[in-house]
Amino acid sequence: MGEKYDALRNRLNDIATVNSTIWTLNWDTQTQMPEGGFSNRSKQMQVLSRMVFEQFTDEKTHQLIDAAAAEVEGEDADGNTARTVFHARRDYDNATKLNPAFVSEMSALATIGQQKWQAARAQKDFSIFQPTLEKIVAMKLQEAELRGYKDHPYDALLGQYEPGMTTAQVKAIFDAHKPALIELVEGIKANAGAVDTSPMHGTFPIDAQRQFGLDVVSGFGFDFSRGRQDVAAHPFCAPLARDDVRITTRFKESNLNSLLAMMHEAGHGLHGQGIHEAIDGTFLSWTGMGTMSMAVAESQSRTWENMVGRSRAFWQWAYPMLQAAFPGQFEDVPLDTFYGAFNRVQPSFIRVEADEVTYNLHIMVRFELELALISGELQVADLPEAWNAKYEEYLGITPPDAALGVLQDVHWSGGSIGYFPTYALGNLLGAQYFNAAVAAHPQLEDEISEGKFDTLLNWQIEHIHQHGRKFDGNELTKRITGKEIDPADYVAYLKGKYGAIYGL
């Protein structure tokens, strides 16, 4: 490359490195820091965020982008060089659209929002949160105007998490599979007796859960010489760099949810460990300034948690190990009984505990409400009622109070509007990508039943992981499947799997 591109690249790499440091602090906050550390930590985060934001949004960055763009013209548009310049420009434009006063007002509002939301949830009283949420919605609308959009203000918000995707596209995708999901849930409800959930009741010692989970994710291919596993109140993955990826889970003696969290975060972790060396630590990696496709990210965690970790093939391999890890608990339980129980479908109020079938319905409720708020078709005051109506309509249940209803998720209180859809899109992409891997390697599921996961992992590395955030979700999906994001694969997967389990 030329010296102008090099100058831009060096500046961007420094920014990625400081972002990696911010991730490191974040990880420490959630896994190691003593309770007294909050005040110093918040100063550290503030100063580093400000330094990195000032450096990135400096006019100097703009000049470097222009100079580098001229220099690299004619390069392969999908190469790292052209893509670096492309992302730099898009992220720069995005970062400079909001003025500092707006950003700091939004940040202050988010802090108040989270306090009010916590208080409201504790008291199961939406009215405590309502006035703040009204301000948040108003500010997000203002943000959409500042950022600009083509068709709908929600596009501008969605784009912060899912670059290149539009509200219309998400709506079409959701509308296309909502009826099928509702129908499947109803069928399962009618046949609920087909699954015996009693094997899942018991006491599961935490040391055994930890060891079993570590064995599983090591088996998946998570490399502990380039990562670690800790406990956190809210499980997450911190991909500091290709060779330092930190995953987390949480344990309860009364269930095996720690395993699902560990497989989920290991899915993110494998994604992080699989990035190409040429992209690791650069602006095209996870620690660049803009976001990567959250749907693609989620597709990888959901693949290992669900397509693999909840599959019959996986349990053919893992079940004897599980039986040995918890002596007595599963002794007389046949594999298929356990498999059914582990995959039990039941409409519930809590999104994060939802099964594969109901999960996207939880998301659709949120997406439709967000859209209605941003469109001005719904007032914040009417949100609890609208929430409950949709739960009744899609899942057949009505939350008994606001804590289990409209106050369930932290997202809105922190100003995250437009994030929810990526969870559901991740489920869809998980199925689409998994099918593409199976098409390329028809023996894949046989291998999984023998505890052999490297064919799948290597396929993911080649087609997904290595690229970091180089491609948007739509682009990557087109490259891999030749098609758009499409719910058909996921619906077919659910119908096949749950039809068999519930005898539909």
Place this chain on the structure above:
Amino acid sequence: MGEKYDALRNRLNDIATVNSTIWTLNWDTQTQMPEGGFSNRSKQMQVLSRMVFEQFTDEKTHQLIDAAAAEVEGEDADGNTARTVFHARRDYDNATKLNPAFVSEMSALATIGQQKWQAARAQKDFSIFQPTLEKIVAMKLQEAELRGYKDHPYDALLGQYEPGMTTAQVKAIFDAHKPALIELVEGIKANAGAVDTSPMHGTFPIDAQRQFGLDVVSGFGFDFSRGRQDVAAHPFCAPLARDDVRITTRFKESNLNSLLAMMHEAGHGLHGQGIHEAIDGTFLSWTGMGTMSMAVAESQSRTWENMVGRSRAFWQWAYPMLQAAFPGQFEDVPLDTFYGAFNRVQPSFIRVEADEVTYNLHIMVRFELELALISGELQVADLPEAWNAKYEEYLGITPPDAALGVLQDVHWSGGSIGYFPTYALGNLLGAQYFNAAVAAHPQLEDEISEGKFDTLLNWQIEHIHQHGRKFDGNELTKRITGKEIDPADYVAYLKGKYGAIYGL
């Protein structure tokens, strides 16, 4: 204050906050990071160090210092405001004296130096390290010239760790107590049989060591809601902030050294936790740009490790707990037998394992050799021989090879010349300050024998801890004791204690 002082203070506080982040990364490297993480970590450290150095040495800082100095003229010279400006100017002058080319050459040489030193030590062959050490000595001389000095180039190097202290002062202090130490060692050698060391031989389960150590340092007053304790290959303390202080130790089943390390690091930790809220996180705290007095820092760790942790009074309280923690090991061992064994004096080759009596002699060897090298009176080629001769003269033993001799410490290989004296000065100050505390609170040692440590800790907080790095070692000592740093207290302490143990 006025707005110019505020502008300077804000800039300096940001720098202190980034330094606190660098400390956080450092702690993570040594206690948590997976082995793969080195390359990313080194980038993180490099980028943050560069950012903070560039910001601090920018001409803008200089202007702010001048403007603030004019604004605060007439303020109390010992107040935080005047002191902040004083430190800012001294640290700025110090940081800008070396040109970037020199700094990066020194940094590269330090990396090579550490590699060569490791190879030389592994092969017990000084000649592998010699050419690099020659370059290091030459560069340190050049550094002394760049920094400037009044009497001796060594002053400029010493001043990096012990601001305000001169070579002549250190030499006078060392010469004043060297004969007494040599005499004491000889007396102890002649009476070595007075101490039965057999109680220290055994197997000490690591969990019991950890729990006992945590009980002890909690007893001292280390607040685990504002700190934590981990394992590290080389124990250290990371005072990220007043309310987030992290200490470390290392465990071996064959001895109780983990306890000494924990008490030592807890001494640093209490120092960090005791800083005044008005100084915490500012340029006057541990994370400012320049150093704090390393001798004062070491005096606090040595006080809790030695003046307290090796005292008979402490063991009157702690011995029954120790006996309970290691059932069988000390059952039939009377307190005084254990106390003698725990304080056994024996000349050895290893500084870091040295007892209270021989420790300063190890330091004198190093200081005198450093001084001779920097004065040009000694050639690097002649260093091993000179090292061995001094060990024979001061400690009566001759290292059998270079690994146990001249290659023992990491310091020189990384370019740290001028650091060693602070360890010995720390021992002297530990005794001087402890005596001042006893003079103010004559019941102090009785309290220690009952496991009551708050009178001592509160005295330290009031006179030492709260100030951070506001005062240099000489100033602080004058404020506390009304005298200069003086070895008399330490010598009297050693003579009294070891005279009793060895029946001299």
